[in-house]
Amino acid sequence: MSEVLVAAEGLARHYRLRGGRTLRALDGIDLGIGPRATLGLVGESGSGKSTLGRTLVGLQPPTLGRVRFEGRDAGATDPATLRRLRQQRQIIFQDPSGALNPRMTVGDTIVEHLRVQGWSRPEARARAAAVIERAGLQADFLPRYPHEISGGQRQRVVIARAISTDPAFIVADEPVSALDVSTRAQIMNLLRDLQAERGLTMLFISHDLSVVAHMCRDVAVMYLGRIVELAPRAALFRAPRHPYTAALLAAIPLLDPVRERARARTRLKGEPPDPSAVPRGCRFHPRCPRATDICLAVDPPTRALDPGHRFACHHPLDPA
Ligand SMILES: Nc1ncnc2c1ncn2[C@@H]1O[C@H](COP(=O)(O)OP(=O)(O)O)[C@@H](O)[C@H]1O
Ligand SMILES: [Mg+2]
Structure with a gap:
């Protein structure tokens, strides 16, 4: 791998549940995000996206593995380095x-x-006045309280606060999911403009593949605490290799109603995934239309056939 700003190495985060069971929210994440890169992170609710985001920015420590920032271990550091990492x-x-x-x-x-x-x-x-304006609000917003402004304006305040320390890396965790539809595009455009003009490295989390497609050069697909596929956006949409990615893509509604009706929906079968009971072998096998004996027994290793495109599957889809 060439230049990397933020990296996860064998990252795991476990939660101890009542009754002594262990929930593996992150179960071995390896990842490198280059400077000024935008990585989208998608997956169903409960797949561990927020846990990964919080761990990468240091809001919670990993159970196993490490986060690296600018090549250095972001976990074990002195107070001066910790402050810099927080900024x-x-x-x-x-x-x-x-x-x-x-x-x-x-x-x-x-x-x-x-x-x-x-x-x-x-x-x-002085800085607060500058960033609030850059986030698209006038200076007369500074004396107002959160309840006096709209949801979209509140998210602009949160964004202004995030850029106020001149960060190199921002995790945007479903930043528009709670907003009404009319303000979503504006906030997305603001984030995209800030990313470009400040050379930000971004992890953009969404449960919706079509949302990250607008923002991100590369997309990672998460399933039960693992990244099961990671590829440049175009390759992922054109030729997904993992059956789970293919199922997520098939779930995006088409704009054309005729084509939408004609399409055979490949629905995901089986129970929604439970990270306190990760299946043996390939964790996706209970819901996978391609699963065979090996998938029940052997956890598939991650393979990279084309540069920048990796996946963990015994029976990947044909790129054609
Ligand atoms: N503090 C916590 N204690 C116990 N379980 C947690 C905690 N935080 C998250 N989880 C569990 O970890 C899993 C992953 O959660 P999360 O990272 O929020 O997923 P996502 O953002 O993809 O929806 C879920 O099953 C969730 O219930
Ligand atoms: Mg989440």
Whole structure:
């Protein structure tokens, strides 16, 4: 792999459940995101997307493996490095209301965020005014409270706060899923413009493949705590190799109603996945139309046939 800004190496995150069972939210993630790259992360609810995002920005430690940032282990570090890592890695959550303190004005929210990172008050004030404007809000939003502004405006505040420390890496975790349809495109465009103009590296999480397609050069598909396929966007859409990716693609509604009706929907069969009971062998086998004996017994290794396109499947789909 060439240049990598953020990397996951054998990353696992386990949660201990009542009764002593272990839930493997992340179950061996290897990943490298290059500088200024945009990686989309898709998968059903519960596949571990948010856990991966939180672990990559250091909001929670991994159970096993490590996160690297600029080549260095992001886990074991001195206070000065930790502060720098906090500035460099930011996360935008799905629900902007939950991400903002209801008793703090927009301005104080951003100023406090910067103060904690060591900015002086006058510097923090100036910066808050600059980023709020860059996020598409006028300076007269600074004295307002979250309940006085719309959901889209709240997400702009969260975005302004995230860029205020000049981060290199941003995780956007379903950043438009909680917004009404009319404001989604605006927030997506804002994120895309910021990514380009600031040279941000982004992990863009969504349960919806068509959303990440607009934002991301590469797309990773997650299933039960693993990345089962990762490819450049065009290759993933044109020639998915993993049957799970193919099923996700088949679930995207077509815009043309005639073609949509004519299409045979390949529905995912079986139970929704449960990360506290990961199947033996290939974790996707209970729902896979191509599963054979080997899939019940052997966890498929990750293969990379074309550069940048890897997948973990014993019986991959033909690229033609
Ligand atoms: N703090 C926690 N304690 C126990 N289980 C958790 C915790 N956080 C997440 N999980 C579980 O980990 C799995 C992955 O969750 P999450 O990363 O939120 O998935 P996604 O974002 O893809 O929906 C889910 O089964 C979820 O219930
Ligand atoms: Mg999530």
